[in-house]
Amino acid sequence: MAEFSWASRSPLEDVLVVGAYGARDVEPGISLTEVRNFDLIQMMARRGKWAEMASTAKDRFGVAAPDVPKAVSASDVTLIWSGPDQFLVLSKGGKHAMDILSQAFSQSASLSDQSHARALISVSGTKARAMLAKLSSLDLHPASFPIGAAAATSIDHTSVNLWRGNDRPDGQAVFNLLVFATFAESLWHTMLDAAAEYGVDIRLSEELG
Amino acid sequence: MRIVCPFCGERELGEFTYLGDAKPLRPAAGGSEDEVFDYVYLRDNIAGETSEHWYHGGGCRAWLKIARNTLTHEISSVEPAAGVGQAAK
Numbered sequence: 001m002a003e004f005s006w007a008s009r010s011p012l013e014d015v016l017v018v019g020a021y022g023a024r025d026v027e028p029g030i031s032l033t034e035v036r037n038f039d040l041i042q043m044m045a046r047r048g049k050w051a052e053m054a055s056t057a058k059d060r061f062g063v064a065a066p067d068v069p070k071a072v073s074a075s076d077v078t079l080i081w082s083g084p085d086q087f088l089v090l091s092k093g094g095k096h097a098m099d100i101l102s103q104a105f106s107q108s109a110s111l112s113d114q115s116h117a118r119a120l121i122s123v124s125g126t127k128a129r130a131m132l133a134k135l136s137s138l139d140l141h142p143a144s145f146p147i148g149a150a151a152a153t154s155i156d157h158t159s160v161n162l163w164r165g166n167d168r169p170d171g172q173a174v175f176n177l178l179v180f181a182t183f184a185e186s187l188w189h190t191m192l193d194a195a196a197e198y199g200v201d202i203r204l205s206e207e208l209g
Numbered sequence: 210m211r212i213v214c215p216f217c218g219e220r221e222l223g224e225f226t227y228l229g230d231a232k233p234l235r236p237a238a239g240g241s242e243d244e245v246f247d248y249v250y251l252r253d254n255i256a257g258e259t260s261e262h263w264y265h266g267g268g269c270r271a272w273l274k275i276a277r278n279t280l281t282h283e284i285s286s287v288e289p290a291a292g293v294g295q296a297a298k
Contacts, residue, residue, distance in 0.1 A: 083269035137221045154267035
């Protein structure tokens with residue numbers, strides 16, 4: 001029998017080049033950061049079990065599970081609404097990984113480990129909203145998309161989970177984006193094209209923002 | 210055209226897929242051939258208010274039941290279509 005060694009690698013590994021991209025001799029208007037090595041669990045309440053699932057989530061994570069398009073954060077986890085009676089659990093370090101959560105929620109929810117099935121891209125900078133406006137039909141103005149707002153939407157015909165994280169220390173808004181691994185490279189190129197005119201600072205991170 | 214998803218809010222048409230008439234109900238098990246034929250094939254071509262199923266596949270992936278006027282495209286109601294496809298009682 002053949003021996004397999006399954007090494008996880010980022011879907012952007014072949015295309016992401018850390019450093020400057022696009023317009024030169026300007027202060028980069030866009031910061032694009034791929035966050036690697038996270039735990040991501042899709043949680044879906046079984047029929048009629050949302051209340052039970054939400055109660056377990058409150059005990060487990062210390063914050064109320066989002067039942068409207070919002071992302072709520074605790075110290076070590078972010079819960080991102082992804083549809084009616086469902087949300088994503090984003091964390092690091094295995095504390096909220098599949099084997100642990102599947103036991104805690106065995107009565108109320110169906111879980112699916114998406115840790116290596118999504119790429120996580122963080123967009124910020126003075127031109128972040130101008131760049132995203134080329135790609136998304138959502139109104140991302142702070143008045144209608146404040147910190148903690150989330151959306152399941154499509155960018156360039158690709159399904160994404162988009163949410164606004166906490167602002168950067170310099171006050172710039174941060175938009176986080178989860179995309180299916182197999183579509184990540186395509187979306188990455190689309191985003192680079194949209195961002196190039198503003199100048200891009202491409203980074204890698206192991207830290208959730 | 211924009212559709213106000215009851216879960217996501219107002220979204221562009223490109224996020225949605227049209228399924229079709231929401232009126233036909235699956236005949237109960239053991240229904241007659243005529244009933245099944247009617248359910249599978251026969252559709253009204255309505256000029257005016259219709260009831261339709263749409264899928265928000267580019268968003269929250271919920272099935273929706275939408276009342277739409279085929280003459281004006283005006284949408285008068287959007288609601289979750291939970292439980293659709295159940296056999297007629």
